[in-house]
Amino acid sequence: MPPAVIEHLILVSLLALMTVTAGAIALTRSLFAAAMLFGIFSLLSAAVFVVLDAVDVAFTEAAVGAGISTILMLATLARTNARQRAGPRLRPGPLALAAGLVLLLAWASSDRPRFAAPEAPANLHVAPRYLQEGPRETGVPNVVTAVLASYRGYDTLGEVTVIFTAGIGVLALLGLGGGARRD
Amino acid sequence: MQHHTVLKVAAKLLLPFILLFALYVQFHGDFGPGGGFQAGVIFGAGIILYALVFGTGHARAVVPPGAVRAAAALGVLLYTGVGVASLLLGANFLDYGILAADPVAGQHLGILLVELGVGLTVTAVMILLFYAFAGVEGAETDRAVANRDGAERAAAERAVADRGGASRAGPDWTSTS
Numbered sequence: 001m002p003p004a005v006i007e008h009l010i011l012v013s014l015l016a017l018m019t020v021t022a023g024a025i026a027l028t029r030s031l032f033a034a035a036m037l038f039g040i041f042s043l044l045s046a047a048v049f050v051v052l053d054a055v056d057v058a059f060t061e062a063a064v065g066a067g068i069s070t071i072l073m074l075a076t077l078a079r080t081n082a083r084q085r086a087g088p089r090l091r092p093g094p095l096a097l098a099a100g101l102v103l104l105l106a107w108a109s110s111d112r113p114r115f116a117a118p119e120a121p122a123n124l125h126v127a128p129r130y131l132q133e134g135p136r137e138t139g140v141p142n143v144v145t146a147v148l149a150s151y152r153g154y155d156t157l158g159e160v161t162v163i164f165t166a167g168i169g170v171l172a173l174l175g176l177g178g179g180a181r182r183d
Numbered sequence: 184m185q186h187h188t189v190l191k192v193a194a195k196l197l198l199p200f201i202l203l204f205a206l207y208v209q210f211h212g213d214f215g216p217g218g219g220f221q222a223g224v225i226f227g228a229g230i231i232l233y234a235l236v237f238g239t240g241h242a243r244a245v246v247p248p249g250a251v252r253a254a255a256a257l258g259v260l261l262y263t264g265v266g267v268a269s270l271l272l273g274a275n276f277l278d279y280g281i282l283a284a285d286p287v288a289g290q291h292l293g294i295l296l297v298e299l300g301v302g303l304t305v306t307a308v309m310i311l312l313f314y315a316f317a318g319v320e321g322a323e324t325d326r327a328v329a330n331r332d333g334a335e336r337a338a339a340e341r342a343v344a345d346r347g348g349a350s351r352a353g354p355d356w357t358s359t360s
C-alpha cells in the first residue's frame with residue numbers, strides 16, 4: 001500500500017475511535033469514567049495531530065488535554081460527587097438541534113479548500129513569508145516557536161494573560177488553602 | 184495514597200527525569216517541538232505527581248503556595264517586561280531585534296526570555312489550580328469527604344432504585360494519614 005493510503009487509514013480509524021469515545025462520554029453516568037474518557041479522547045486527538053505533522057500541537061494536546069486536565073477533573077471529583085444525577089436519557093429537542101448543527105457544519109465544510117492545500121487562502125497570506133524568512137530573521141530553526149514567540153508575540157502575551165487570569169479567578173473562588181497545614 | 188510503596192518508589196525514580204525533561208522542552212523549544220507552554224505543563228505535572236503520591240502537605244513544603252502565586256505573576260511580568268524593554272530601547276512593543284547589537288541575536292534572546300515567562304506562568308498556574316482544587320488537609324477535606332460520602336450514598340440508593348447498579352467511589356487525592 002502507498003504511504004498516503006496507510007496514513008489515511010490511520011487517520012480514519014483514529015477519528016472513528018474519537019467518535020466512539022465522545023459517544024461514551026455522552027452516555028456514561030459515572031463522572032470518574034467520563035474524566036478518564038476525556039483523557040483518552042485528548043490522547044487520540046494528539047495522535048491525529050502527529051499524523052497531520054503538527055507535533056507542537058500534539059505535544060500541547062497530550063500534555064494539557066490528556067495530562068493536566070484529567071488530573072484537575074479528578075481533583076474536582078474528589079471535592080464533589082463522582083456520579084451524575086439521573087435525568088431523562090434522550091431529549092428530542094437538543095438532539096434535533098445538535099443534528100441540525102452537524103448537518104450545517106458538514107454542508108459548510110464542503111466549501112472549504114482541501115486540507116493543507118498550498119493554494120488555500122490561509123497558506124497564501126503571511127505563512128510563506130514566515131516559513132521562508134523565519135529561520136533567517138530570528139535564528140530559530142523551529143518555525144512554530146518563531147511564529148508564536150516573535151511574529152505573533154502579542155497573541156502569545158494574550159494567551160499567557162488568559163492563563164494568569166484563569167489562575168487568579170480560581171484563586172479568588174477557592175483560595176490556595178494555605179491556612180492550617182498539618183504535618 | 185500514603186501506603187503505596189510501589190507508587191512512591193516509582194514516583195521518586197521518575198520525578199527527576201520528568202523535571203529534567205520539562206527543562207529540556209523549555210530550552211530546546213527553539214530547535215525542536217516544545218516551548219514554554221508544554222514545558223510549564225510538564226513541570227507542573229511533575230510537582231502534581233509529587234503532591235498526589237506524597238500528599239499535598241509535603242508538596243506545599245517543597246513548593247510553597249506563596250511562591251507559586253508570585254511565580255504566576257512573575258512570568259507575565261517577564262513577558263511584558265521584554266516588550267517594555269524593547270519599547271524603551273526605541274523599537275516597537277515586543278520587537279526583540281533591538282535587544283542586542285545583532286538583530287538575530289536580539290530575536291533569539293527575546294524569544295528565550297518570553298518563553299521563560301510563559302513557562303513560569305503556566306507551571307505556577309497549573310500547580311495553583313491543583314492546590315486550589317485539592318484543598319487543605321484537615322477540616323476542609325473531612326467536610327468534602329463527608330459531602331461526597333453523603334452524595335455517594337444518595338446516588339447509590341438512586342442507582343439501586345433505577346436499575347440495581349452499584350455506585351463507584353470517587354478518587355481521594357487529599358488524604359494524608
